[in-house]
Amino acid sequence: MISQAGIEQVLATFSPHLHLVDVQGWLTPVQQQALHALAALTRGPVLEIGPWIGRSTCCLARGLLLRSERMPGDRVVSIELNPDDSYFRRNADGDVEFWCPGDTEMRGIAKADLFDTHAAPVISSPGGIVARLKETLARHHLQHLVEIIVGDFKDVLPVARYGLIFSDVCHTPYEIERMVAGLRPVLTPGTLLCCHDTTPENRDALEQAIAYDWTTMSGSLHIGMIGEA
Numbered sequence: 438m439i440s441q442a443g444i445e446q447v448l449a450t451f452s453p454h455l456h457l458v459d460v461q462g463w464l465t466p467v468q469q470q471a472l473h474a475l476a477a478l479t480r481g482p483v484l485e486i487g488p489w490i491g492r493s494t495c496c497l498a499r500g501l502l503l504r505s506e507r508m509p510g511d512r513v514v515s516i517e518l519n520p521d522d523s524y525f526r527r528n529a530d531g532d533v534e535f536w537c538p539g540d541t542e543m544r545g546i547a548k549a550d551l552f553d554t555h556a557a558p559v560i561s562s563p564g565g566i567v568a569r570l571k572e573t574l575a576r577h578h579l580q581h582l583v584e585i586i587v588g589d590f591k592d593v594l595p596v597a598r599y600g601l602i603f604s605d606v607c608h609t610p611y612e613i614e615r616m617v618a619g620l621r622p623v624l625t626p627g628t629l630l631c632c633h634d635t636t637p638e639n640r641d642a643l644e645q646a647i648a649y650d651w652t653t654m655s656g657s658l659h660i661g662m663i664g665e666a
């Protein structure tokens with residue numbers, strides 16, 4: 438099993454020159470390299486929750502290509518909700534909140550200009566986010582490495598032994614609580630769970646909810662090895 442020191446050393450030195458400027462997204466170049474390295478270092482299928490139009494998906498899939506040995510079934514299983522306009526609410530400042538059916542709190546918020554420039558045109562285009570995700574993977578010749586599943590991950594999650602789980606549905610403690618509940622069946626000892634946009638408050642929420650063997654940070658990526666509950 439990979440050690441914390443091993444992961445930290447690789448994250449500090451690994452530089453595959455991966456910087457996907459042609460796929461809009463929120464991962465910094467360093468975070469893209471971190472995902473690339475983690476997918477290369479782990480074993481088994483990779484689970485991704487929340488690919489948007491594929492910046493993180495490309496990093497993970499290209500990491501699979503670096504593995505010295507790739508087993509049948511090693512792929513990125515990428516689950517995207519593909520929300521329509523009804524999931525987004527504008528607040529008094531014009532910023533846009535993300536709510537799922539039945540929620541009692543928002544799960545995240547985007548500045549009005551960012552939402553209007555980047556998100557709204559994708560969400561309202563034919564096929565929405567998933568159509569753009571497929572287009573990105575085809576353009577990067579990675580579609581054979583990615584299985585796309587459309588839906589709320591808690592309803593459609595394939596239960597398997599994943600070496601690496603990357604989650605981009607963890608923007609608030611409220612969303613983290615729902616993420617952890619939905620992911621429980623696949624949070625098995627030895628799996629690496631990597632969560633984006635981790636503030637100190639979100640880090641506390643993650644580490645209170647999940648029994649980790651160890652955790653570390655790379656920028657706002659929270660990386661932890663699942664331990665025995």
Ligand SMILES: C[S@@+](CC[C@H](N)C(=O)[O-])C[C@H]1O[C@@H](n2cnc3c(N)ncnc32)[C@H](O)[C@@H]1O
Nearest residue numbers: 462463487488489492493516517518589590605
């Ligand atoms: C911040 S974006 C992801 C950005 C992307 N990982 C990147 O690298 O650019 C979050 C994504 O998660 C999706 N999402 C939110 N809640 C979800 C859920 N419950 N199940 C599956 N996908 C979800 C959203 O539709 C959105 O595409």
